[in-house]
Amino acid sequence: CVEANHNITGSSIKMIGRGCPDLAHLYIMDCIHMCDTGLKGFSSTRGLRVVNLGDCIRISDHGIRNIVEGPSGPHIRELNLTNCLRVGDTTLFRIAQRCQSLAYVRFCYSEFVTDAGVELLGNMQALRCLDLSGCGVGDAGIASLGNNPNFRNICLSECNQITDVGIQKMCSRLLLLETLDISFCVNLTDYATKFLGVSCGGLARLNTAGRTQ
Numbered sequence: 001c002v003e004a005n006h007n008i009t010g011s012s013i014k015m016i017g018r019g020c021p022d023l024a025h026l027y028i029m030d031c032i033h034m035c036d037t038g039l040k041g042f043s044s045t046r047g048l049r050v051v052n053l054g055d056c057i058r059i060s061d062h063g064i065r066n067i068v069e070g071p072s073g074p075h076i077r078e079l080n081l082t083n084c085l086r087v088g089d090t091t092l093f094r095i096a097q098r099c100q101s102l103a104y105v106r107f108c109y110s111e112f113v114t115d116a117g118v119e120l121l122g123n124m125q126a127l128r129c130l131d132l133s134g135c136g137v138g139d140a141g142i143a144s145l146g147n148n149p150n151f152r153n154i155c156l157s158e159c160n161q162i163t164d165v166g167i168q169k170m171c172s173r174l175l176l177l178e179t180l181d182i183s184f185c186v187n188l189t190d191y192a193t194k195f196l197g198v199s200c201g202g203l204a205r206l207n208t209a210g211r212t213q
Helices: 010-019 036-042 061-068 089-098 115-121 139-147 164-171 190-199
Strands: 025-029 050-052 078-080 104-106 129-131 153-155 179-181 205-207
Touching: 010 036, 036 061, 061 089, 089 115, 115 139, 139 164, 164 190
Parallel strands: 025 050, 050 078, 078 104, 104 129, 129 153, 153 179, 179 205
Antiparallel strands: none
16 A cells, blocks of 8 residues: 555566455555556556556556456456546446446546446446546436446446436436445435435435435
């Protein structure tokens, strides 16, 4: 685990990856000098199950490719790319193709994650928990999430493009959904809340903070 280390470089991380081919958990968080070069060292890692690269703002789709398309890709169960601002739909395309064991994923605050990529996540039946806070996703993207009836937790906080229509289309098919966060989604109205109350009897937690309508 490497966290908030502003001295460690991608080259150092690359050496760690090459020296630990059976690493199962990779935690590199808030390391401002961590870049795509460092992830090249994990392109041959076989045993990764949990990958947390939150707040590594220099990582891009090119770097994530080394992990997702490597031998660990089909076995990764948890992936956190929060505040990886250069990561976008290209990574989601690769994840949909390779990471069929993925159950928990976070893509928070990447404007390059849009409907085009999110639509593919609805076909990943192993996914249980998804966080798209602050991403550039709209109604078409979240509606497609209804294709996966196995979702338990979805966070759409600060997704300002979604409307009542998208929420209705998504949640009408998510009968197992337990937690939904639609806080600070400024285009949602009371209609969405009323629909959820009637149609989503399994919801245990609903966050609607910060709405203005």
